[in-house]
Amino acid sequence: MSALLSIRGLTAGYGGLPVIDGIDLDVAPRTVSVIIGPNGAGKSTLLKSVFALTRIEAGKIAFDDRDITGLATAELVPIGIAAVPQSRNVFTTLTVAENLDVGTYAAPPRDRRAVEERVLTLFPDLRAKLGQPAGTLSGGQRQMVAMGRALMSEPKLLLLDEPTAGLSPAYLERIFDLILGIRAVGVTILMVEQNARQALRIADRGHVLVNGRNFQSGTGMELLGDENVRRSFLGGGTA
Numbered sequence: 001m002s003a004l005l006s007i008r009g010l011t012a013g014y015g016g017l018p019v020i021d022g023i024d025l026d027v028a029p030r031t032v033s034v035i036i037g038p039n040g041a042g043k044s045t046l047l048k049s050v051f052a053l054t055r056i057e058a059g060k061i062a063f064d065d066r067d068i069t070g071l072a073t074a075e076l077v078p079i080g081i082a083a084v085p086q087s088r089n090v091f092t093t094l095t096v097a098e099n100l101d102v103g104t105y106a107a108p109p110r111d112r113r114a115v116e117e118r119v120l121t122l123f124p125d126l127r128a129k130l131g132q133p134a135g136t137l138s139g140g141q142r143q144m145v146a147m148g149r150a151l152m153s154e155p156k157l158l159l160l161d162e163p164t165a166g167l168s169p170a171y172l173e174r175i176f177d178l179i180l181g182i183r184a185v186g187v188t189i190l191m192v193e194q195n196a197r198q199a200l201r202i203a204d205r206g207h208v209l210v211n212g213r214n215f216q217s218g219t220g221m222e223l224l225g226d227e228n229v230r231r232s233f234l235g236g237g238t239a
């Protein structure tokens with residue numbers, strides 16, 4: 001099976017020294033891939049690079065068998081890439097429905113109602129909140145709004161940067177379940193997670209990023225079982 005997203009030798013940053021350096025990474029269609037690693041390793045920078053929000057110094061990014069290196073974010077959304085940033089990812093003064101609408105601007109769907117209905121099927125908690133300002137929701141509900149907004153552009157690939165950040169353990173499980181629900185409808189997910197152990201449990205593939213380089217890759221289970229990964233990146237102990 002050919003990869004939906006294929007990254008080769010990607011070196012990128014913000015204009016100074018590169019933050020990520022020579023990254024190779026493949027994401028198979030309809031899978032969940034998780035990037036873990038220490039703070040400052042370049043995890044967000046890698047996701048942002050795929051979404052054209054950094055300066056790419058070298059390397060190539062292919063999506064759906066097409067070279068997308070150098071395309072702008074506004075060109076990526078219509079071809080099927082959507083992203084949810086690490087923080088402050090909802091418009092607090094807009095209602096939930098309006099937040100979802102924002103997700104349609106870059107790639108207006110033919111049938112907005114039908115797309116919204118599919119999103120609300122994935123996130124049933126949002127249905128009763130459609131008229132409420134997003135700023136009045138809990139952290140977990142806001143994360144659902146942010147993911148729902150991204151899905152309104154009907155992406156093939158969804159980039160999620162720490163979707164469980166700051167959430168209670170109960171909500172964390174809920175968000176991971178929702179992510180599996182998103183995969184089940186055929187969307188491919190590439191996400192960064194600090195809750196590495198739980199994230200690897202639901203991951204088809206995991207990648208450990210250290211100092212801007214891809215230190216180790218494997219299935220979620222392989223990384224969970226790897227002595228070195230456990231000791232250095234999962235806080236020791238058994239999975």
Ligand SMILES: Nc1ncnc2c1ncn2[C@@H]1O[C@H](COP(=O)(O)OP(=O)(O)OP(=O)(O)O)[C@@H](O)[C@H]1O
Binds near residue numbers: 019039043045046
């Ligand atoms: N907009 C920016 N401009 C300049 N440097 C940046 C910018 N964003 C991040 N950096 C730098 O890039 C490096 C990697 O940051 P990045 O946010 O990719 O790390 P991360 O692995 O996502 O960390 P965390 O786990 O804390 O979210 C850091 O040294 C950071 O200071």
Ligand SMILES: [Mg+2]
Binds near residue numbers: 043044045086161192
């Ligand atoms: Mg980050």
